[in-house]
Amino acid sequence: MSNSVFQSVIVQLKDISDRTFGVIDTEGCVVSCTDVSLLGERWPDAALRIGGGVDGITVFAQKCFKAIVGSSNLFEYAVFCSGDDEMAKSFCSMAYIALNDAKIFYEEKHDRGTFVKNIIMDNILPGDIYIRAKELHFATDAPRAVFLIRQVGRSDVATVDVLSGMFPDKMQDFVLSINESDVAVIKQITVNTPSEELEKIAQNIENTLKNELRVKTSIGIGTVSEHLRELADSYKEAQTAIEVGKVFDTEKSIMRYENLGIGRLIYQLPTTLCEIFLSEIFKKSSIDCLDQETLFTINKFFENNLNVSETSRKLFVHRNTLVYRLEKIKKLTGLDLRQFDHAIVFKVALMVRKYLASRETR
Known part of the structure; x- marks a missing residue:
């Protein structure tokens, strides 16, 4: 429990009365007070007296005390107000309500964050999730989106503070x-929130961190x-989205798991199986014979849905030149990219090759 939480409430109590308000812990140490000269003083006898009866107001040494109890109904802190008259008792009760609410809010907020982190990190048993959620008054079946923000190149400790400001609830x-380098944002959303809205949130996160901290990010959803x-x-x-995107779609900084396509399947394959596949598709390493210009042509052909005329226009080459290149590829690899089935096999093979290359650089 942060003493600053108590102090922020205590300071506001100074406007109610000229009485001295404060909080002591179980050892009688003054941890918060309107009179800062009393901070750090120890009143062990008062703590003993309060511990003997936590239910009502305890009057001791011309002060009124009321215990703030924890989940086990044990004395954790006590509010005090100077004076032993009826007015002092009333003020003490009022201060207790404000400080006890502040303590509950702080602990719920802190415990909720720890609870959610334990869930995403698999540090809590499934059966315990229900129990703990009930204790924290946590809605179990609300839709939530998970964003994983990975700082690339340079990390900034202020990232968490900036993101906390973006998500104030x-x-x-x-x-x-x-x-x-990694920060997770768990955001509760409404039912049937469109996927485009999630990407807008991710885009906003990326732009804010870039503009305020000059931090480059990759975001998985x-x-x-x-x-x-x-x-x-x-x-x-979300982790997989970042890793797969890093291999197959290096130009994108925001990746949704649902949009990973076949790359998601390839990423989960054993490397030995991938190597066997390549050796069966490309005899004698024929894929290695393809130069960068040819590979660029192939990718453009795929981008334009195997349309020869459209691809030649985008490449600024004559249609016959493109046909010649495709024939050359067919001769080297045995695959005619103008045939849909052959094109699929070739596309998958290129992705497998890219995946294996990324594994070798790790």
Whole structure:
């Protein structure tokens, strides 16, 4: 529990009365007070007296005390007000209400964040999720989106603070520091929120971090989780989205798991299986005979849906020149890219090759 939380409330109590208000801990140490000269003083006898009866107002040494109890109904802190008259008792009760509410809010906020982090990191048993959610008054079946923000190149410790400012609803949205470079944002959304809206949120995150901190990011978005227990899967999907995007779509900085396509399947294949596939498709390493210009032509051909006329126009070459290049590829690899089935095999093979190359650089 942060003493600054108590102090922020205590300072406001100075406007109510000229009485001295404060808080002591279980050892009788004054941890917060309107009279700063009393901070750090120890009143162990007062703590003993309060510990003997936590239910009502305790009058001791010309002060009124009321215990703030924890979840086990044990004395954790006590509010005090100077004076032993009826007015002092009333003021003490008023101060207790404000400070106890502040303590509950702080602990719920802190515990909720830890709870969510434990879920996405698989540090809590599925059965315990229900129990803990009930204790924290946490909605279990609200739809939530998981964004994983990975800082690329340079990391800034202020990233968490900036993101916390972007998502101010601390009871529904959570900004969690995962490690030096990764920050997860768990945002509660409405039912049937369109995927375009999630990408807009990610774009806003990217632009804000770029403009305010000059931090470059890669952002992965998992599938929307409909229940708390699905958050861990959504977080893993966001991780996969970043990793797969780094291999197959290096130009994009925002990747949705649902849009990864066949790259997601290839990424999960054993490298030995990938090597066997390539050796069967391309005899005698024929794919290595293709120069960069030819590979560029192939990619443009795929981008234009195997349309020869459109591809030649985009490449600023004559149609016959493109046909010649495609014939050359057919001769080298045995695959005619103008045939849909051959084109699919070739596209997958190029992606597998790219995946294997990324594994070798790790």
